Amino acid sequence: MERYVLSVDQSTQGTKAMLFDDKGAMRASAALPHRQIVSEAGWVSHDPEEIYGNVIKAAGLALEKAGVDPAAVACLGLCNQRETSVAWNRDTGKPVCDAIVWQCARAADVCAAVEATGVGETVRRRTGIPISPYFPASKLAWILQNVPEAKALADRGALRMGTVDAWLVWKLTGQYRTDYSNASRTQLFNIHTLQWDADVCVAFGVDPAALPAVTDSDAVFGETDLNGLLPRKVPLCGVLGDSHASLFGLGCLKPGMAKASYGTGSSIMMNTGAKAAVSRNGLVTSLAWKYRGEASYVMEGNINYSAAVVTWLKDSLGLIASPAETEALARRANPQDTTYLVPAFSGLGMPHWNSEAKALICGMTRLTGKAELVRAALDCIAYQIHDVVEAMEKDTGIRIPLLRVDGGASRNGYLMQFQSDILNAEVARAEGEELSGAGAAYMAGLSAGLYDEAVFGGQSFISYAPSRAAADRERLLAGWRNALSLVKRDAVGPR
Secondary structure, X not given: OOOEEEEEEEXXXXXXXXXXXXXXXXXXXXXEEOOOEEOOOOOEEEOHHHHHHHHHHHHHXXXXXXOOOHHHEEEEEEEXXXXXXXXXXXXXXXEOOOEEOOOOOOOHHHHHHHHHOOOHHHXXXXXXXXXXXXXXXXXXXXXXXXXXXXXXXXXXXXXXXXXXXXXXXXXXXXXXXXXXXXXXXXXXXXXXXXXXXXXXXXXHOOOHHHOOEEEOOXXXXXXXXXXXXXXXXXXXXXEEEHHHHHHHHOOOOOOOOXXXXXXXXXXXXXXXXXXXXXXXXXXXXXXXXXXXXXXXXXXXXXXXXXXXXXXXXXXXXXXXXXXXXXXXHHHHOOOOOOXXXXXXXXXXXXXXXXXXXXXXXXXOOOOOOHHHHHHHHHHHHHHHHHHHHHHHHHHHOOOOOEEEEEOHHHHOHHHHHHHHHHHOOEEEEEOOOOHHHHHHHHHHHHXXXXXXXXXXXXXXXXXXXXXXOHHHHHHHHHHHHHHHHHHHHHOOOOO
């Protein structure tokens, strides 16, 4: 009987289950959305029970779609939206509140209070990331401070807290575990000692005993029959944060290899191997994974508005009916037009870190029209990624001659060519889809002995080589830097 890996990609918008055959090829997939619960105050939440239910449903749909006997499933892999935080009752298995989504900034006051104690540099040095409500440390602290049940459970040692992977591993297997990639994004994990950091936990008021055991990304996290969907229990033996999973799926296993994922936002990662490179240029350091007993590190930059800029063109401005229109419009734009868009809709993120910045369109002329605005929107994605890559190269001293890419917007040929031109580097787009899900599947299949590393050779890429003259590239970048300077100059606080 042919054997399969079932991979689950639990993302911000929904849950996708994918079935990979014993050669690493995806045979079928099924996706289910979950509710985006947004309060009047702008708090963003998810229902953890809904997410778990969708994992089981999506897995069943994928098996049905593929026409595969559930008995042929050999193992399970899992990747997840990072930083989204869940707390639940150990005894009843019920969440104490909805999950706090990574996008939610409700814990900003917690961050300010912790920062005021003077531990900010210690936290950054030990965890690799600056204090921010983006990360779970402050989210979990917020739950402890604002949900009475959580505090009562914590007092008697019955509270469980972690990222979405820990919740799903516990629901699926009964084991309380997370992997190194997810642990490194909590801002509670010392990325140098590879342990929960007692001092940092104290700073946020989180008891390390309430946090899950940290397990190698390719270890067996437990066994599951997916709530009776499978006729027998199989190992859950590959767990990664979604961005780390796409790095793995793209085959970036060696130091110096880098990738960019073009989704709603973008995650740009460089594998730095056994060395945790410290950023002095606005990026963060995390663990890529712990694989075959060896920990690997990444340097990472995150962009809030990547493909989300195209969504803004469609939904807010009505300039396009579909993202598919943007490539032809960009190619039709006047090559002499000087319009720049800086999408600081929620401030400037990495590597600029200016939370007060506001979005800006500048450089327009009387001849600027829809095509030119659309092109400026695509160009700003490439410029932002350029800035992160440039910071990575400065921090590590490693030149990135090749950037592997995935995600929906990477299908835009104009954007990929412009990205190559502005980076002055080759851009290689994976022809396969669902690279996060593939990365989790590869990790699980390798762990279970179903695959060897030849599985990465099955990936094929479409390459884009730089074609602009150096002077033209520098002229374009100078215009972008000028636009950024205008945004930073005009940044103001709340009125």
